[in-house]
Amino acid sequence: MAFPIPETVVTESARLSFSVxxxxxxxxxxxxxxxxEGERYLFRxxxxxxxxxxxxEITKWxxxxxxRGYSKFKLIRKSDGAFIGRAGFGxxxxxDVAELGYSIARAEWGKGYATEAAAHLARWFFETELASRFIAFAVPENQASVAVLRKIGMREIAPLSVKGIVCTAFELTNAVQRLK
Structure with missing residues (x-):
């Protein structure tokens, strides 16, 4: 199935717009x-x-x-139109599964944007019926990211090795999301 790439906003949360x-x-x-500082946990x-x-990367996304109907999305703060990061699925x-990821500009850390983006995207992913599950992972030292994944209701699964680094891994299924 082919998905047309929208030229406008794909979805919006309370404070953020998400676009390709x-x-x-x-x-x-x-x-x-x-x-x-922002890149230290991103395996590069x-x-x-x-x-x-x-x-x-934009071409790939x-x-x-x-x-697939999903991507890493550009995050724009709705109140002032500022680009504050990216969030979405690869x-x-x-x-053989969608993987949630996000990166927020350091000046915007601690304002709840990662949690808002991840929670909104989880709902959007299942509402649009893109797949029945997705995963996410973070290096254990990235406690802020691990906390976001737990906050949105993801359950911890067996650790994953990503580029030789053992990561804390999580999964969310549409069955779990429906219970919320």
């Missing part, structure tokens, strides 16, 4: 992923994103949306 990244968003995305061995690298080929 466009090629012209590469610079903003590279800035987000050029903060060493200290690599910061150049605009060219970000453009390549747009392809994922066209094929396809984990190793485990």
């Amino acid at each position: 990244f466009k090629p012209e968003d590469a610079v903003a995305l590279s800035i987000l992923h050029s903060d060493p 061995d200290g690599m910061l994103w150049s605009p060219d690298y970000a453009a390549g 747009r392809k994922t949306f066209a094929e 396809f984990d080929e190793t485990h």
